[in-house]
Amino acid sequence: MKRLSEERTKILFEKLAKYIGPNIKQLIERPDAIYCFREQKDRVYYVSEPILKMATTIHPDNLISVGTCFGKFTKSGKFKLHITALNYLAPYAQCKIWIKSSAEQQFLYGNNVSKAGLGRISENCEKYQGVVVFSMSDLPLGFGVAARSTTECKSADPLAVVCFHQSDIGEYIRSEEDLL
Amino acid sequence: MDVVNEILGNSSKESNKYKPVTVKKHLELEYDLGTLLAVDPNDFNIDLYSKNPNEYFLNLARDNTQLLLNKLWELPTERVEEAVMVKLPPPKTALPRMKPVPKPRPLTKWQKFAKEKGIQKKKKPKLSWDDQLKKWVPLYGFKKAKAEKEKNWVLEVPQNADPNEDQFNKKLVAKTENVSKNDLQRLRNIAKNKNIKVPRFGTSNPEVSSAKDLKAAITIAKASTASLGKFQDKLHKEVEAKGVSAITPGASRKRKMTPLEPENKLNMNIVESILNKKPRLDVDKAVAKQLQTNTFVENSQQKQGTSKGSQKIKNKTNKKPKGSKGHRAGKKGGGRKRR
Numbered sequence: 001m002k003r004l005s006e007e008r009t010k011i012l013f014e015k016l017a018k019y020i021g022p023n024i025k026q027l028i029e030r031p032d033a034i035y036c037f038r039e040q041k042d043r044v045y046y047v048s049e050p051i052l053k054m055a056t057t058i059h060p061d062n063l064i065s066v067g068t069c070f071g072k073f074t075k076s077g078k079f080k081l082h083i084t085a086l087n088y089l090a091p092y093a094q095c096k097i098w099i100k101s102s103a104e105q106q107f108l109y110g111n112n113v114s115k116a117g118l119g120r121i122s123e124n125c126e127k128y129q130g131v132v133v134f135s136m137s138d139l140p141l142g143f144g145v146a147a148r149s150t151t152e153c154k155s156a157d158p159l160a161v162v163c164f165h166q167s168d169i170g171e172y173i174r175s176e177e178d179l180l
Numbered sequence: 181m182d183v184v185n186e187i188l189g190n191s192s193k194e195s196n197k198y199k200p201v202t203v204k205k206h207l208e209l210e211y212d213l214g215t216l217l218a219v220d221p222n223d224f225n226i227d228l229y230s231k232n233p234n235e236y237f238l239n240l241a242r243d244n245t246q247l248l249l250n251k252l253w254e255l256p257t258e259r260v261e262e263a264v265m266v267k268l269p270p271p272k273t274a275l276p277r278m279k280p281v282p283k284p285r286p287l288t289k290w291q292k293f294a295k296e297k298g299i300q301k302k303k304k305p306k307l308s309w310d311d312q313l314k315k316w317v318p319l320y321g322f323k324k325a326k327a328e329k330e331k332n333w334v335l336e337v338p339q340n341a342d343p344n345e346d347q348f349n350k351k352l353v354a355k356t357e358n359v360s361k362n363d364l365q366r367l368r369n370i371a372k373n374k375n376i377k378v379p380r381f382g383t384s385n386p387e388v389s390s391a392k393d394l395k396a397a398i399t400i401a402k403a404s405t406a407s408l409g410k411f412q413d414k415l416h417k418e419v420e421a422k423g424v425s426a427i428t429p430g431a432s433r434k435r436k437m438t439p440l441e442p443e444n445k446l447n448m449n450i451v452e453s454i455l456n457k458k459p460r461l462d463v464d465k466a467v468a469k470q471l472q473t474n475t476f477v478e479n480s481q482q483k484q485g486t487s488k489g490s491q492k493i494k495n496k497t498n499k500k501p502k503g504s505k506g507h508r509a510g511k512k513g514g515g516r517k518r519r
Binding site: 009029 | 438443444446447448450451454455464465468471472475
């Protein structure tokens with residue numbers, strides 16, 4: 001468990017800013033406890049200080065996971081968010097998409113969201129902005145990237161892709177062993 | 181008769197001087213004639229030993245040697261230049277070797293790699309037919325060099341090469357470069373096998389150095405300014421070479437001290453810097469935004485228009501006209517707008 005280097009912190013926050021914008025501050029400064037980002041085996045964990053202290057008693061080789069895994073740094077140095085980060089992305093999300101119950105399954109199997117499946121979209125959503133995908137009953141299903149801005153969505157044809165799939169809660173089953 | 185008696189007496193005297201050839205033993209000895217070894221399994225006579233140990237051992241050794249020699253004489257003999265020869269059978273006893281088993285020669289870096297990859301050495305023929313010269317040319321040696329000289333009497337100048345460059349000299353340099361590289365690698369292998377640390381040197385000829393070497397060279401060269409490369413611009417996607425801190429000016433292999441400021445404060449600074457980035461002008465974004473405001477304004481105008489009852493503005497929207505629109509006058513005004 002080590003602290004993220006400045007360079008990596010920057011990459012991580014730039015990625016998070018795409019989804020939650022200025023709400024990152026809320027992740028860093030929380031009223032309940034001190035939370036921090038730690039790195040192990042290229043994976044980034046979001047941990048509270050007391051849990052981190054307890055984790056130091058475990059040998060790093062034997063430590064599988066601490067706190068919440070936010071994602072991992074790829075070999076080329078990019079940061080990839082994991083579905084486990086959804087718990088923190090969903091409440092702070094800037095741009096949201098609600099999908100119809102008929103399109104839910106399609107999305108949960110790893111497909112993009114088309115205009116036909118789009119139930120609702122938050123206003124002022126920009127093109128290629130990170131979006132969090134909700135079901136119509138406000139259950140966070142995953143996240144992705146907006147393929148069109150909100151205005152463009154209105155005039156798009158029903159088969160056009162509205163949101164590129166990045167991660168969904170189906171991954172908890174599909175790629176169980178890769179998540180950690 | 182006296183003479184005969186005398187001779188007989190002499191010979192018996194003579195034979196009395198020596199011990200008999202035949203030796204009686206309770207148990208047969210075990211022989212390994214290949215190593216001239218005889219093992220006596222008979223009991224050790226403690227009485228005789230305690231009386232005179234030296235004499236007892238001497239006699240025992242003589243008897244056993246006699247038996248061994250008897251056994252040797254049983255083997256087929258032959259005479260070579262007036263000497264009687266015996267061919268010993270192969271030895272049965274395994275003897276431990278005096279010196280430790282020699283270690284196998286350590287593999288060179290290439291051999292190790294080839295073994296891992298399963299690359300096998302191909303045997304090249306010593307002579308090969310040269311179609312151009314119409315003769316057999318050896319793989320190496322002075323005849324090969326002669327043939328090369330004969331063959332390469334003229335060299336082509338590559339398309340984008342300097343026309344004044346000496347191509348023959350270039351070839352020669354490349355060859356010597358290759359030879360010295362091989363020699364360097366040989367020395368490096370020796371050093372590696374003897375666990376000697378070889379000091380690093382810069383990069384050699386850029387034409388033969390690897391991408392890794394070049395990357396290291398860039399990193400070092402950039403740091404080799406008066407300000408230790410502090411003001412050197414970074415290229416797009418430039419990656420710094422690893423493991424060159426020992427020869428990079430100003431770089432230290434030590435881990436940097438964690439800053440004293442609390443972590444969340446540092447993180448906050450980074451977040452601020454990211455959020456306060458001046459957005460660059462994105463044409464697509466600007467157009468989209470303008471479109472949005474336009475439609476908003478239009479919509480509001482349309483609303484005003486419908487309240488006044490003008491039909492012209494209503495048709496301007498790019499919405500599909502619905503057939504039943506004219507009849508549904510009841511819902512005009514209040515309620516949420518549905519899309």
